[in-house]
Amino acid sequence: MLAFDTEIRDQAYQFFIQEALEFLQTLETGLLTLRQERSIPLIHNLMRSAHSIKGGAASVGLSTIQHLAHQLENCIRALYDDSIPIDEPLEQLLLLAYDSLQRPLMAQIETGHHDEEAALLTMEPIYAQICDRLGDAMQTDQSIPSAAELGIDIVLAIFTGDVAAALTQLETLLQSPTDQHLTEQLQAQANLFINLGELVNLPGFAAIGRTIIQALQTNPHQALSIGQAALVNLQQAQTIVLAGDRVQGGSPSAALTQWLQPPAILAEAPRITAYPASESQDVQPQIFFGEFTEIGEDETVTEIEWADLEEMAESMTEEIDNSFIDINTVDSQRTQTKTIFQQETHGLNVKTELQTIFNKQHNEEHEVKSTENREEKHVEKREEQREEMVRVNLKRLDRMNNLMGEMVTQEHRSQINTHQLDTLIQTLAPRFTALEALTHRLDLWGDRTQIAQIKTLIPQSHGLDALQMDSYGDLHSNLQALMELSHQISEGLRDMSLISQQFRQVQREKQQSLKRVREDLLWARMLPIGDILQRFPRMVRDLSLQYGKQAQLKIIGSQVLVDKAVLQNLYDPLVHLLRNAIAHGVERPSDRTTKAPIATIEIRAYHRGNRTFIEIKDDGRGIDRDRIAARARDLGLIPPHQTPTQSQLYNYLFTPGFSTQQQVSDLAGRGVGLDVVARELAQLKGQITLQSEPGIGTQFTLSLPLTLTVAHLLVFRLKKRQWAIALDSLDTVITAKPTDITETSGQLYYHQDDKTIPISQRLGSTTIPPEGLTLLLVADSTLAIPVDQVLQEQELAIKPFGNTLIPPSYLYGCTLLGDGTLVPVIDALALPTTLDISPIPDLPEPEPTTTTLMVVDDSMTTRHSLTHSLKRAGYEVIQAGNGQEALDCLAQSPEIRMVFCDVEMPIMNGYEFLTQCRKKYDRTKLPIVMLTSRGGEKHRQIAQHLGANSYLTKPYLEPEVFSTVRSLIEDN
Incomplete structure (x- = not known):
């Protein structure tokens, strides 16, 4: 069990519940379609779901659920044997086995407990029937799909990875050879190429390696020339394989085979020169890994003196073996599962196994393509559904919705204020025009008065006309000041009008933005x-x-x-x-x-x-x-x-x-x-x-x-009260003639064509005016609502009444108009019903953290449990669900200082992620710790070979995790 405290166990349990529901649905849907759409990818997906439930249950201490999921996993694994027909009786047994897991698991999720004894007793006879029906398939580990079935091109993986790396090393060796060990080093390389050629069933490629050894034995003093001819020959063979050859893999060239002649004969023969192959191939090494099971000892390469090459050959052989091992996860501690490769055996004949697989691939090419197409469809479907998601408490979204409704109301109020401002400007404009005319007349009057005063003050003897002599008094100065002020006010009024237009434009843009935010928020709360x-x-x-x-x-x-x-x-x-x-x-x-x-x-x-x-x-x-x-x-x-x-x-x-x-x-x-x-x-x-x-x-x-929060409402007045009703609940608004309305036992009816529509009087008694009665016809014309005056149509936020007020059954809530008027909203489609609304609590904010780490795991339970532990220790954690997401996170978050990574994940597994990371980050810059349920020595060696800093197994211990983080970060 994980070393959880109570809080962490509760967190892990919640994550397990969320995951389990998804995996249960995947299992049920897959089992229902398995009979019609049987395929290796579908069985693989079912296996992953059952195994994930098993692992999650183990992490939270639900041992019975773990055992039931394990039994279902065994049943599904047997279906890899395509000789077993999936008919209706077997489908029914598999669904019953699924029910035996689903029912106690749902009881655990819904009530917090389940009857362990009853669950085991229910599964026991069903599991026994499935074992009887599947026979030997249940006793044999059927979890090893072929490379062709899984769509993995092992040859391409090897020739773009290890072969490319070995050729680069050979080229480096020939550039600065040491005569003392050159022959031995070339022999070691040749043995490596022979092993690779036999492993992937390419006899031509293996023949090149044998020719190298024979040439070295025949002409040991020509090691450099032999090596140069071999390099060109091997590069040409690699090019042929990468172009699609999966049968031969090239052949020994004339430049290489000439060195098979003894020195005396060779001296008389013309020398054939080997020219370097094109270096246009720029293939990055990649290793394809899936999921693994434990296997026994596998074949190793011939022991040689050059330790580095020996280690490389051993690692490559191990990688090839593992590439064909069970893609589905298996609990390493399980003792009941029999593996294909037992430790008692005399070793795995990899050559024979690969020969069978690749012969099958070539002989049944059309079946392989069909399988790959089906897999692509499954992957396509998963990718369509896989989007970047973040979990948000629904109550928080409800509160945001309410706040959005408040913003809508405030925006309507702002619109009213803007309209009032425009109205005021429009009112002031003609008044100010009149003021300007009056000011102009005063100015003319002032000029005439001034001229008269000048005539009385200036004697005629001076010989000057009154118009030729300016004289300014207080009246003239005040009139000029008034004119200047009037002009400034005129400019200010024009500026106000321009600003008002600009403000209306901004307001329109803000309304569009608010609408988009509201729509996004609306869709965010949807499933x-x-x-x-x-x-x-x-x-x-x-x-x-x-x-x-x-x-x-x-x-x-x-x-x-x-x-x-x-x-x-x-x-x-x-x-x-x-x-x-x-x-x-x-x-x-x-x-x-x-x-x-x-x-x-x-x-x-x-x-x-x-x-x-x-x-x-x-x-x-x-x-x-x-x-x-x-x-x-x-x-x-x-x-x-x-x-x-x-x-x-x-x-x-x-x-x-x-x-x-x-x-x-x-x-x-x-x-x-x-x-x-x-x-x-x-x-x-x-x-x-x-x-x-x-x-x-x-x-x-x-x-x-579509939503119960914001709606297009029609606001109307009836009996001096304002009411609102959703537009989508109405058919039309009509004016009914008095002759179309009848009364029966106090109930008014409106007659339209052949329909008799009752007129609701719940909003108040109705009198029929001589000019007719305005009616709102509810959808499908099942009810009519009388109206005195239709006021406006507007998108408004609808608010509940709350718990302190018990509203009438025909009211849905209330809305606040822009002028502050509170208007009840009628529930026209449910007049005899009520609507209950519950309060919205708050959600705590996360605490700040420091050093940034990343956790990469496809299991939400494991990912969030480890994240929570690390956060409690003071670290900031970024999460990713697979290797590809992790690479994207590294590109976007350079502050990440360390990574915990699972091995078995969809899209890009841990080994592939590790390979890609080591191309950009070495061990000191970005420590990577593999955290997996695979405790075998082989998996540990693969991780170390690919560049992992450390290797931990699940279930993990918190002290071990924290100690690893501290040591690696301090070393860094």
Whole structure:
């Protein structure tokens, strides 16, 4: 067990729960499709899911869950044997084994405990039946897919990796040879190339190595010339292999084979010169690794004196062996699993094994391509669904939504203030124009007065005209000051008008930004509807088998996003509709004479406007309207002489207790179903419609609002009060003539064509004015709401009333207008229902940390547990789910000083990540610690060979982890 304190164990348990739910769904979906789409990648994915549950359960101390997952993993592993047919009985046993794991695990998740003894007893007979059915496949380790099945080109991996490195070393050796050991060194290199050629079944490449040795034995004093000819020959062979040759791998060249002649004959023969091969090949070494199991001793290269080459040859042989080992993870401590390679054996005949694999690859090329195509589709599908995600508490999103609603309200208030400012400027403009005219007249009057005063003050004897003599008094000075001030005010008013225009432009841009933020926030709180739809294929399959029917479920639009609050309440209505389709819609195969024997039930989800639509359609018998009418008459719902319309008949199906089933069963006939669906949808502000055609099928369509926070509202006045109603809940606004309105027993009705629509008076008593009554017709024209005046249409935030106020059942919440008026919002589609809203708590902020480390692991449980431990020790931690993500994090976060990395991960495993990292960072600049469940010496040697600083095994101990961090960072 991990050395967790209570807090860390709680964190690990929460992460395990989150992961387990995803892995359970992967298992169920994969097992349901395995019979139709059997493939190595699919079995591999199932294996990974079962193994991850097993490992996660072990990390949090759920030993029973661990054991059950281990047994399911064994069952799935046996399916690698393609001689075992996956028929319906085996599929049923595998699903029962899955149920035996799923039920106690869900009980643990939901209640915090599970019945361990009952879980083990449930699995025991199922596991025994599977073992009997699979026979020897359960006793043999079937977890070794071939390279072709996994789409791995081992030859390409070796020739772009180890062969390229060996050729570079040979070239370096020939550039500065030492006569004393050159022959021995060339022989060591030749032995290495012979081993590689035999390992990958390329006889031509191995022949070049043998020719080198023979040439050295024949002409030991010509080692340098032989080495140069060999280098050119090997480079040419490498080029041929990289171009696609997987059969021969080149052949000894004439320049090399000439050295097979004895010295006397060679002296008489013309010398053939070897020219260097093109150095255009710029292939980076890469080693492909998957997941591994423990194996016994494997073949080693011939012992030679040059220690470095011996170590390289040994490491390469080990890497080749491991490349064909089980891609699926296996618990190294498990004693029951029998390995393919036992320690008692006399060694692995790698050459024979590779010969078989590559012969199969060439003889069945079309099958390999088909398998690779299927794998690509699986990888494509996973990559489409794999996006960079961050977990955010839903309550925090709710609070952000509320704050966004506040910002919308504040923006509307800002709009009102801007409009008031514009109105004020527009009002001031003509007034100031009048002021300017008055100022101009005063200025003219002042000039005339000034001239008159000058005439009286200047004697005629001076001989000057009054216009030729300026004289300024107080009046003139004040008028000039008034004119100047008027001009300045005029300029200021024009500036205000220009600023107001600019402000309106900024406000429009801010509104667009606010709208985009609101939309992003809206989608951030949404989840794929597939999270609940993916539970139904199993249910449809089991119910169909149980009741002797054949039906398949088709799901379209599983990635359509739905508000999580809505999604959580959609499950029960959809279950009712699916059970209803199997009970009433789908016929038995013997009755589907003109149709496909297997019925199809289709669930389609899509967005239209600001609503989400979910269609549930079957190709069954349709709805028997006569039968509904007869049952409705029996219940007294239809008067004796009345003929109901088709719409009215369908509405009877949503009456509580209504059922056309004569006999009560587990599936139908209890009178509980469609009324529950309608009631629960009404609570979600949604609605349901029904279409059916006898003999063709039935379709239910659910319509739900996209969000329950911000909506387009129509604000109106009735009886001196303001009300608001969602626009998408309305059909139209009309003015009804007094002649179209009747009253029966105090209830008003509006008659439109052949429809009789009740007029709601819940908002107050209604009188009919002579000019007519304005009505809001609710969607589908099921209700009319009277209106005195329509005020505005605007997108507004809807706020709940809170717990201190118990609102009427027909009110959804309230909204705040820009002028500060609080307006109730009517729930038109659920007038007889209520809506409960819960408070929103806060979420604590994370604590600051210092030195940055990175944890790379595809297991969320392990990743977050180690992260939490490191954070508590004062480190800042960056997480990555696979090697490729880790490389991206290193590129974006140069502050990372150390890495903990798992070995077995999707997309890019730990060894591949280690290989890529060591091209850019040496051991001192970026220490990398491998942390894996693989404790074998072989895996440790591979990690050290590739450049790992340290190697730790799971389950880890915190003191060991902290000690490793301190020592490596201090060394760094």
